[in-house]
Amino acid sequence: MNNSNPALRHLGLRHVALNVTDVPRALHFYRDLLGFSVIWEPDPENVYLSSGCDNLALHRVDQIERPGALDHLGILVQRADEVQPAENALRAAGVPIFQATRTHRDQSVSCYVADPDGNSVQILFEPTLSKIAIPESPQCP
Numbered sequence: 001m002n003n004s005n006p007a008l009r010h011l012g013l014r015h016v017a018l019n020v021t022d023v024p025r026a027l028h029f030y031r032d033l034l035g036f037s038v039i040w041e042p043d044p045e046n047v048y049l050s051s052g053c054d055n056l057a058l059h060r061v062d063q064i065e066r067p068g069a070l071d072h073l074g075i076l077v078q079r080a081d082e083v084q085p086a087e088n089a090l091r092a093a094g095v096p097i098f099q100a101t102r103t104h105r106d107q108s109v110s111c112y113v114a115d116p117d118g119n120s121v122q123i124l125f126e127p128t129l130s131k132i133a134i135p136e137s138p139q140c141p
Contacts (some may be wrong), residue, residue: 074124
């Protein structure tokens with residue numbers, strides 16, 4: 001298999017599942033601080049959220065093994081000037097900042113923060129992807 005003959009036709013990476021040690025605490029971070037909406041809460045140990053075109057699942061576990069394979073989650077913003085205010089608001093809410101806002105050599109702008117279980121979450125303006133208006137995207141009706 002290669003790029004001209006992939007194993008599947010897909011719609012993109014739209015679902016991420018995270019193990020968390022405290023669902024209400026993780027829900028507060030992703031819903032109340034980052035603005036995701038709850039789409040399904042089947043039981044107290046699982047919750048599914050969305051920004052409208054994706055799915056973030058939070059599943060309760062007793063312990064998270066470190067280091068894991070996940071490097072970070074990226075949350076896209078539409079404009080570069082949205083990253084610093086997001087960092088400021090998250091810092092004010094007591095969220096640990098792993099890396100302060102900076103501009104990368106590809107003109108992306110990002111900061112990295114910690115979710116309640118220590119996962120790295122990148123708040124990211126990416127010059128190409130951030131221009132795509134999700135409601136207008138053919139991949140995301």
